[in-house]
Amino acid sequence: MKQFVLLGFAAICALCAHAHAQLRPDQVLVVYDSRRAVSRDVAEFYAGSHLVPGGAGGFPGVYAGLRVLNLQATGAPVSAPGNTTYSDYLVQLRNPIRAHLSANGLTHKIRCIVLTKGLPHRIFDTDNPSVGDQPGNIGTEFLSGDATCASVDNELTLLWQDLEVGENGGAGDSKSDGMIPNPYRNKRVPIGTFTNINIDKPKSFIPSGGIGVYWINNPNAPYENQFTAGDFLLVVRLDAHTVQDVIDMVNRAQNLIYDTDIAGFVIDESNSDGILNPNPNSELDNQGGQLYMGDDYETARDRILFDGRFNPANMHYNALSGTNNFIVGPNVDYNGNGLLVTTPLILLAHYGSNHGNAPNNGAGVSANDTFAESFNYLPGAIFNTLESFNARAFGPLGTRFNQEQIADFIAAGGTFGLGHCWEPFAFGATKTHPLVTNFILGRLTWAEAAYTAIPALSWHYIVVGDPLARAHLKSDDVNNDGRVDIEDIYHWLKNPTDINRDGVANALDLQLIENSVRGSVFEDQGGIGR
Known part of the structure; x- marks a missing residue:
């Protein structure tokens, strides 16, 4: 028992020492368009009627502190759900969002964008619009260095980069061709661990695997122009067949x-x-x-x-x-x-x-x-x-x-x-194993865990679900109060129990609880743009 007490004391002391900055509500921007009723309704439910007027009213919002952007208020032309062209994506989505963040001092405060039902989710290829729907042809387009089709969501991760500059249908003539390996893939730490102080600086990419196939970070560029895990946005979608499906999902x-x-x-x-x-x-x-x-x-x-x-x-x-x-x-x-x-x-x-x-x-x-x-x-x-x-x-x-x-x-x-x-x-x-490690067994938010499972950016990926959700395991709620917190460590130290089903109650079980409690500390501390 003395050994467990000492281990427990060390675990408690370690909580603050290891707490990194997880995603929190004030770092999330909910983007909607009041000209699309379904978009407004999803935003109103998620962010609250006090931030999203014109809907049914009476929604308190899922989290306090979320930020919102109504695309209608920016003067941008209204977009349609489904497919969009790259030029319309720039005018209707990327540029208005970028301008809003810049004008409101949010460039380094926002780490996550939430897109709502009713906004487009696919960007056509610039010179062969539907090639992404043709598995054989997109392979040729990709290997020739001219695949520009993307999801709206995954292209927006690189909001501050002018990927389209130079695009004229040639091989590798713009950074919108091909894909950019995700520097956050397979990571196991919160996104706030990585500074985003240079997120709005132009990044230096060099070709790999052929011109316009992969664009990788240029390690010889000045640091502010290198592409790191802090230099992109987590973009998540609240979408489903119906608005009620979205509400139920969240x-x-x-x-x-x-x-x-x-x-x-x-x-x-x-x-x-x-x-x-x-x-x-x-x-x-x-x-x-x-x-x-x-x-x-x-x-x-x-x-x-x-x-x-x-x-x-x-x-x-x-x-x-x-x-x-x-x-x-x-x-x-x-x-x-x-x-x-x-x-x-x-x-x-x-x-x-x-x-x-x-x-x-x-x-x-x-x-x-x-x-x-x-x-x-x-x-x-x-x-x-x-x-x-x-x-x-x-x-x-x-x-x-x-x-x-x-x-x-x-x-x-x-x-x-x-x-x-x-x-x-x-x-x-x-990929699935990062979701297991970082969400089911770990303590990252859904948005963070999902992006550790995405291999590349400026490609075809979509993440659906509440970006701020986190999961606990019932096994770690030792005192059965519906929470995983430091009281569970105290309770376990008084009555050690087998958490990992190996037949003994020992330091391995305590370590599992400690890791879960540390995740709860992350929730309270959140993160900041640094």
């Missing part, structure tokens, strides 16, 4: 505590060896190249199991191909086909249509584009599938190649989603 993210006894995980691969490989191979989740982040699905699986707090019986991992190994839930009838999982989920990582031979019911219903609707979900459930167009169907746009959609997952009870609105290529797909 409400499910509040006071989020994952029940470690019942929460389930689906990690569905196909044609995999099921082994955590140290090097790239032919598996879709383990493609090599400049954006390589490891053997994704196996890493996610093993981190959950090694941590020990979640019930291992609720880990549903399958490496095999074929109809009988395609994991589905009980809420869609596939005539008994597929591998049934009834456990309520907090993570859906799935090859989806790339699994092949999806179950169907013989009457036109295929699991290819309905598997997400088939599962039961707990609050806080995350969607991240290995499908090229899983974030396409927002606004008036539908799916492509019969792939599952984040919007369908949200309507079925999901809370967070990460995906692609144009073809990203397998090597550029969003």
Whole structure:
């Protein structure tokens, strides 16, 4: 017991010493357009009626201190949901947001932008508008150094960079061609750990892998012109099929505590060896190249199991191909086909249509584009599938190649989603293991955790869900008061219990609680632009 007391004292002392700056509400700008009723309604719900007039009224807002921007008030032309051109993106979105931040002294205060339902989410390629919807052709466009299509969201991460300068349809004639590796990928610390003092300075990028394919930081440039993890904005979207779906999604993210006894995980691969490989191979989740982040699905699986707090019986991992190994839930009838999982989920990582031979019911219903609707979900459930167009169907746009959609997952009870609105290529797909490490097992906000799972910027990614949400684990709430705080350390020291299911109560359990409590300290301290 004396040893535990000493360890506990050290843990308590360490909380303040290690607290870094996490994202907080006053660093978040909610962007909406009152000329689009759905955009106004989502902004009013999230930021509050006192900041967003003209709606139903009576909404207190989800967080105090959020900042808002009504695009109508800037004089910008109104945008339409779905697709937009690069020139319209500049005039209707990027330039007004940039001007607002600059004029109001917010350049270094805002670390996150929230886009609302009703705003466009896809930017056409400048000289071949729909090429991103054509997997074969976008490959040629990318390798030739002229792929300029992007998500609105991911292009806005580089708000302060004039990526379009020089663009004239040539190979690598502007930085909007190709993609920029994300300097925050695979990080495990809050975004406020990195200074953004130079975020508005022009960055020096040099080509890699061919002109206009990848643009990487120029290490020989003056420091203020180098591109670091503090030099981009987290951009997240509050979007779904309906405004009510958005409201329900955000409400499910509040006071989020994952029940470690019942929460389930689906990690569905196909044609995999099921082994955590140290090097790239032919598996879709383990493609090599400049954006390589490891053997994704196996890493996610093993981190959950090694941590020990979640019930291992609720880990549903399958490496095999074929109809009988395609994991589905009980809420869609596939005539008994597929591998049934009834456990309520907090993570859906799935090859989806790339699994092949999806179950169907013989009457036109295929699991290819309905598997997400088939599962039961707990609050806080995350969607991240290995499908090229899983974030396409927002606004008036539908799916492509019969792939599952984040919007369908949200309507079925999901809370967070990460995906692609144009073809990203397998090597550029969003990753699952950073979400496990930094959100489910960690204490980063959803926005922060999501961007640690995104390989590149100025590309095709979309993040959906409450950016400020954080998750706790029920196992760490030792005194069962609905909070994870320093009282749980005191309670554990008086009555040591086994947290990680290894059969003993020891320093490893105390360390897990300490890490969770430290995350709660982060919540209180927040971060500042530095």
